[in-house]
Amino acid sequence: MATVSTPASDATAKTRGKRTRFLHEMWTAMAVSLIWLVVLVDALFGPDIVTSNASGYARIPSAVVIAFFAFLATWVVARHGFAHSRQDVD
Numbered sequence: 001m002a003t004v005s006t007p008a009s010d011a012t013a014k015t016r017g018k019r020t021r022f023l024h025e026m027w028t029a030m031a032v033s034l035i036w037l038v039v040l041v042d043a044l045f046g047p048d049i050v051t052s053n054a055s056g057y058a059r060i061p062s063a064v065v066i067a068f069f070a071f072l073a074t075w076v077v078a079r080h081g082f083a084h085s086r087q088d089v090d
Contacts, residue, residue: 024081024082025081025082027081028077028078028080028081028082031077031081032074032077032078035070035073035074035077036070036074038066038070039063039066039067039070042062042063042066043061043063046061046062046063046066047062048060048061048062049061049062049065
């Protein structure tokens with residue numbers, strides 16, 4: 001005669017999944033926040049990009065260029081970080 005064991009509790013798997021999803025979302029949010037904090041610090045204390053031509057000088061804050069790359073980095077980090085959160089739910 002064979003015995004059938006009861007299935008393991010699903011509560012621990014759900015708790016572990018929620019904890020893992022929370023950690024993924026937390027680190028993703030912290031990474032995105034740090035990216036934009038660097039842009040803010042550069043906007044306040046960073047140098048300007050100065051170019052000269054025949055009509056004079058042009059000054060562009062370096063934060064404009066960094067913000068463009070921060071946008072791209074935010075997009076990549078958020079897609080990667082929050083994609084793991086969606087996979088854990090399924």
